Amino acid sequence: MNVIKKKTLDGHAARHADAADALASWRKIFEKTDFSDIHAIRAALPSADFADPYTVFNIKGNNYRLITIIHYRYQRVYIKEFFTHAEYDQWNKDRKRSKRK
Numbered sequence: 001m002n003v004i005k006k007k008t009l010d011g012h013a014a015r016h017a018d019a020a021d022a023l024a025s026w027r028k029i030f031e032k033t034d035f036s037d038i039h040a041i042r043a044a045l046p047s048a049d050f051a052d053p054y055t056v057f058n059i060k061g062n063n064y065r066l067i068t069i070i071h072y073r074y075q076r077v078y079i080k081e082f083f084t085h086a087e088y089d090q091w092n093k094d095r096k097r098s099k100r101k
Contacts, residue, residue, distance in 0.1 A: 006027070012082040019064050022059045026057060035075075051092070054080065067081035
């Protein structure tokens, strides 16, 4: 797959040095693999979760969350957000609240 916004991913790794190795591992997996759907991703990364339209990955033992949008047809994964677990919980709560309106 083609990881879009590698600079963004690198920026997150620089700001959260403790997650840099985990992000690099995630990136390697995605750059080497053509995933066909969420089930194929879960075979490689069991903690991946789909929350339409996002695919969410636990990074560094669930300390961080990487938010992506994946276009399987074009083999592209777009980096959207990177949060600590607590930041993700707040973002997700706000996202759900805005969907109800």
